[in-house]
Amino acid sequence: MTANEDQEMELEALRSIYEGDECFKELSPVSFQFRVGDLEDSKAFILDVTWPETYPETAPQVSLDAFFNNRISPDTKQLILSKLEEQVEVNLGTAMMYTLFEWAKENQEPLMENHRPVVTAVTLTSSSEMTTATTAKKKDKKEQLTKAQKRRIISRTDNKGELPRGWNWVDVIKVGAFHLSFTRWRT
Numbered sequence: 358m359t360a361n362e363d364q365e366m367e368l369e370a371l372r373s374i375y376e377g378d379e380c381f382k383e384l385s386p387v388s389f390q391f392r393v394g395d396l397e398d399s400k401a402f403i404l405d406v407t408w409p410e411t412y413p414e415t416a417p418q419v420s421l422d423a424f425f426n427n428r429i430s431p432d433t434k435q436l437i438l439s440k441l442e443e444q445v446e447v448n449l450g451t452a453m454m455y456t457l458f459e460w461a462k463e464n465q466e467p468l469m470e471n472h473r474p475v476v477t478a479v480t481l482t483s484s485s486e487m488t489t490a491t492t493a494k495k496k497d498k499k500e501q502l503t504k505a506q507k508r509r510i511i512s513r514t515d516n517k518g519e520l521p522r523g524w525n526w527v528d529v530i531k532v533g534a535f536h537l538s539f540t541r542w543r544t
Contacts, residue, residue: 363413367452374455381458387412389454390423393461400469402426402437404461406454413452416445433472437461440468 368386375381382390387408394401403423409415419441421434444460445453461468502510 363452364408367413367454370452371454391458391461392425393458393465399428400465400472402429402469404441404458406457413450416442416449417454419445419457430473433469436471437468440464 364387371381371389372383380392382392384390389406391404391406392401393404402421403425405420405423407418409418419438421429421437426434441457441461444457448456
C-alpha cells in the first residue's frame with residue numbers, strides 16, 4: 358500500500374472511532390488535535406499531530422503548542438514529547454494515531470506527575486481602575502434635556518410632577534378610530 362492509501366484508511370478509522378467525541382478534533386485530513394483529560398482538569402493537555410506526506414513510514418509531527426497548554430511548564434512538555442516520541446519509534450511503519458492517543462490517555466497521570474501549573478500574571482489593576490473611573494463619571498453625568506423637552510414634560514404633569522390619569526388615551530382613541538374607518542372603507 359502507498360502512504361496515501363494508508364493515511365486514507367487510518368483517517369476513516371479515526372473518524373469512525375472518535376465520531377462525537379469532544380476530545381478529538383480533525384483540523385484537516387492530515388492534522389489533528391486530541392485532548393487528554395477533562396477541560397476542568399489542571400493536568401489535561403492537547404496533542405497537536407500532523408502527518409507528513411510519507412506517514413506512516415515517517416514519524417508524525419507531535420507538538421504541545423496549543424494555547425490550552427500554556428499552563429504546562431516547559432519541562433513537563435518536554436517529558437510528554439519525549440515519551441510520545443518513544444511510542445512513535447515503536448510503532449513506526451504502522452497506523453499509530455489511535456495507539457498514541459490511547460497511550461497518552463492511559464499514562465496521563467505519570468506524564469503529569471511533576472506538573473506544576475504555570476501561573477501567568479496579568480496586571481489588570483490599571484485597566485480596572487480606569488473602568489471604575491469612567492463608570493463613576495457616567496453616573497455623575499445626568500441626561501441633558503432641551504428646553505422644548507422640558508416644556509413638554511412640564512405641560513403634561515400636574516403640580517406634583519405626575520402625569521394626569523388618561524393622558525395617553527387620546528392616542529388610543531385616534532388609533533382605534535383609524536382602524537374603524539379603515540375597516541369600513543375596505544368592505
